[in-house]
Amino acid sequence: VLDCSRQNNPEIFDAARVSLGSLGVITQLSLQNVATHNLKRRVWFEPIEQLIERFDEYAAQHQSFEMYYLPFSDQAMAISIDPTDEPLRPRGAEQDNDAVMGIKKLRDYLSWFPAARRKLMNLATEDYEPEEAVDVWNRIFPSNRAVRFNEMEYHLPREQLMPTLRKVRERVESQHHEEFFPIEIRTVKGDDAWLSPFYGHAVSGSIAVHRYYVEDPLPYFADIEPLYQPLAGRPHWGKMNTLKAADFASRYPKWKDFLDVRASLDPDGRMLNPYLKQVFGIG
Template structure:
């Protein structure tokens, strides 16, 4: 599929009509980064920002412990709030703090593995992109993997980060053991057998119980995967969505705003010879969708016609490679994101309402809308718990454009289906609403108070989220 060129003819046609580009889409309303300054001790304080540039902080201290002993000491003594930081790929304010920002970059790499049980232990600061080669070298593979591999293991697990697959769980559902250092300096080994209550809470904890230093994952034998990408009429793909999720190991689809065709991605195990994916083209395709928006958002009908013509008769992508080269994709075009998880039966009805809202009220949107499915699990704060299969809808806004008005219109749709938000992505639910959606919410808060009675891990965002502000 030549996505690099699939809109060139369309944009050339728009340009020949002399159409005017759009405005800045609310960029003036975006948060501004703090400027570097000097702390009370005379040391220069440097700003932090997340991947999208939407969240900022000016921490008093930056902590990079070398060992668990040093970490335990810092958790007891460093200026609070103490917030662990990974890749900064969350869009909720889990990290920002005026206290201490704590990096786990010295807690990384493969620590141990068991060929018989197909388990492996990693430092919690290991990037997902480094987990793949390390596991493959010992004959193991993650059962499933997110489509972005820059996150740290601990950050991905703390926020319930997931991939897609009807029979596949989120990353935290494959954790069989973890090691937690609490704000009081205790070191707890946790599993279904040891400290089971802490284990049930810590698998998805928002970094509020302490700092996880290592994780043990249950894996599968290393293997190759085949990834197919094709365009199909949107209505036809929606009708086939359930069938395709049952048919394929992993399946997801993307709706392109103001386009009658959609993108389908299916991934399945294979013994076929390796045929790599080649140069990543998704980022160019997204920017071409933006250019089409810039020229044609004022005339949705023409925009649809142009996109429909541009996506006709495109050659499907077909690639075979080792699992860790197939699951993730490059995400170089920055954005802010909201994602909600619903019972799978509600996924398509909810999406239809989202599409109607976009196409009647938000002509400036161009980022594809992602639909996925995930197997349910029993972690206390897992957004998938209680569902046999969860359906996920993710909406995105270009990083230079204000996401709040758009997200505010879409979020009530998700909430009307009792949707639960991805913990790392933007939402407005308060503690009372979350308590109604999570049966173990009160248990989690009680355990958090027991492990961190002084609230040293709680920044203002978490205090508000937990109803403690």
């Protein structure tokens, strides 16, 4: 049994904070939290080109900011979240799941006629009234994701986020008329956990593409993923990707250090499954 912190076994601590279950069994965890507080959430639509141009401005203004690109629409959704002392105004009923399935119906009926699909998508979003809600943090941040999907999310150098989004948009709208799921774009503050996708970055930019769960995601993801490779993009560990051990070794400065710690704690590989053996290049 090892007690790990920044003071005790600090190398194991830095490795274990993102360890993919490969170092051993974590039996107890202490978190440093902040006091319960209220947040204000605002949701609105803007023309996508305008939102791309203003993304950096919005990201600097808000504690949390993300946008959703809607394929075959000229509008994009923006969501900001900030601490507030304003009076409570709870969120209304969740609309996201119905909206996604409505977009799917448009795809089903009009994937063969992109111009009509775009016109109807624009009509559906141009009169959207901005939503505002104020509540305790745990009623503001979570979202109900009842519509199932597969996902591939890559974390990129922050300055490459918007240029890469433009490439993703061009690829989707020229090659993937079957796609309807919104694409999520956000920023994430860097950290120092060895295998964190955000290790060593002040801020990372993230792009997540999705495919409805009954539809094969592999051809779509295989066409989008190469756009990230020249940027040494790091995938979200819990989502789909096709990188190999050599790719990860070139993108994580502490990769070898992690493998050394892993081998010292689990020399017989008892904590490894077939996927982790592939990721780590073992056996």
